[in-house]
Amino acid sequence: MAAAVADFTLKRVERKKIKKADGIPHLALVRTRDVLDIAGRRKRAGQVICGFDAETGEARGEALRKLKAKKLDWIVANDVSRPGCGFATKTNAVSIYGKDGTEKTVGLRSKLACARIILSTVLGEGR
Numbered sequence: 001m002a003a004a005v006a007d008f009t010l011k012r013v014e015r016k017k018i019k020k021a022d023g024i025p026h027l028a029l030v031r032t033r034d035v036l037d038i039a040g041r042r043k044r045a046g047q048v049i050c051g052f053d054a055e056t057g058e059a060r061g062e063a064l065r066k067l068k069a070k071k072l073d074w075i076v077a078n079d080v081s082r083p084g085c086g087f088a089t090k091t092n093a094v095s096i097y098g099k100d101g102t103e104k105t106v107g108l109r110s111k112l113a114c115a116r117i118i119l120s121t122v123l124g125e126g127r
Contacts, residue, residue, distance in 0.1 A: 004052075005035055040071035050074035050122050056081040060095060067097055074098050074122050084108050094122050 011028035018025050036051045043049055051072045053063045057081065063077035064104070078094045080086030085093050092114045096104040098121075106117050 006032055008032060034070075036066075036072070037070045043071065048073045048122060050076065050118075053077040054086065060097075063095065063097055067099060074100065076118055081121045094118070 003005055008029040009032050011030045022078045036049075040049050040051075049070075049072050051066060051070060051074070053059060053066055053075055055062055055077060057065075059077040059079045063075045066072070067075040075097050076094050077097065078092055082093065084091045085102070090110060091108050092111050093108040094114055096106065096118060102121070104121055106114055
């Protein structure tokens with residue numbers, strides 16, 4: 001399974017439309033549950049957990065920290081501030097890190113091509 005989960009959510013959800021006439025609202029945020037951390041800690045025998053880490057800047061260090069801290073088998077990191085990478089693009093470039101020390105860099109290409117490489121790496125094909 002895959003999930004794109006936000007790190008934060010609204011503390012209070014309004015039941016009615018927020019009117020412009022009332023001025024700019026103050027939006028308080030709270031942390032969401034860390035489902036990747038929970039999945040890593042509840043991992044069953046034979047299960048493989050792969051996380052995804054979108055960062056702005058040097059992503060390697062943070063990805064390796066999360067790989068260990070969340071007890072993951074794999075983590076895929078990408079610097080979403082790089083041109084052609086991230087959310088509003090048709091392309092991406094990622095780095096794949098395994099708990100066994102595997103490191104694989106995938107240069108800029110279509111998101112579908114990145115997904116295929118991620119899957120083949122995580123499933124152990126082509127290593």
